[in-house]
Amino acid sequence: MPELPEVETIVRSLRKLTAGRRILKYHPLRNDYIHQGLEHRKKVTNSVIQEVERRGKYIAIHLSNNFSLLHHLGMSGRLLLQPGSDPLEKHTHLRILLDDGSVELRQRDPRRFGFAAILPSVELKTFVSWSHLGADPFRLRAPRFYALMAGRKQAVKSFLLDQRRIAGLGNIYTDEALFRAGIHPVRPTGQISSAEAGRLLQCIRTVLRESIVAGGSSTNDYQRLDGTLGLFQHKHRVYRRVxxxxxxxxxxxxxxxxxxxxxxYCPGCQT
Ligand SMILES: [Zn+2]
Structure with a gap:
């Protein structure tokens, strides 16, 4: 599943390659893939992409006409920028034609755990899956992180996966960060000291940063916006290294x- 580094990689490319471009047509190929706002699809025609934002694993593309396009890639989703003349690949559920239609954004998703939505930008704040997201690991302060964990019996890995607490981590980066911090994944969060929490937050940020630099991890379906693979899977220390x-x-x-x-996890290093 694309996690924070993979989504951030896509967002950075989207900013660079699509900002200022006009939408010619928002064209769903499966209406049920658009979870909200299908009725707005004609209203976004001729709007211009102004800003692209990431929150957790979500992507919001803000348009000049006060609408925002929301995307989540689920387990197997891809967002690709490609020539409009490219043949349509199977499981393409959404095409967003740009400029004169010579370029388009396509969302493919064989397992369909992802989705897209169109919302008036003011409604994004109250859209459940966006507004309920927890803190971004790059903005979260260590004392707050420690306070979130204190007194809980939940396994630290499960806590880190809970998007309402801390947003953007999935299976790869929780395993990699816990390894680097020397913390066993099933330890109850309430047993983690303030110093360990500080170190864990640092390790989370470091592993995320390193992965963003490498363009993310292509372990399963993930590809970058241009269809190339990320490279961080070669740097994994524990994930899928049983x-x-x-x-x-x-x-x-x-x-x-x-x-x-x-x-x-490593039974020697993680206690
Ligand atoms: Zn070890």
């Missing part, structure tokens, strides 16, 4: 299942 040696203590990486999610 049986391989830990880069620090050389014990074998293990896997456990936590709330249905595969969780990778």
């Amino acid at each position: 049986g391989l040696p830990c880069p620090i203590c050389h014990r074998k990486i293990e896997k456990l299942v936590l709330n249905g999610r595969s969780t990778h």
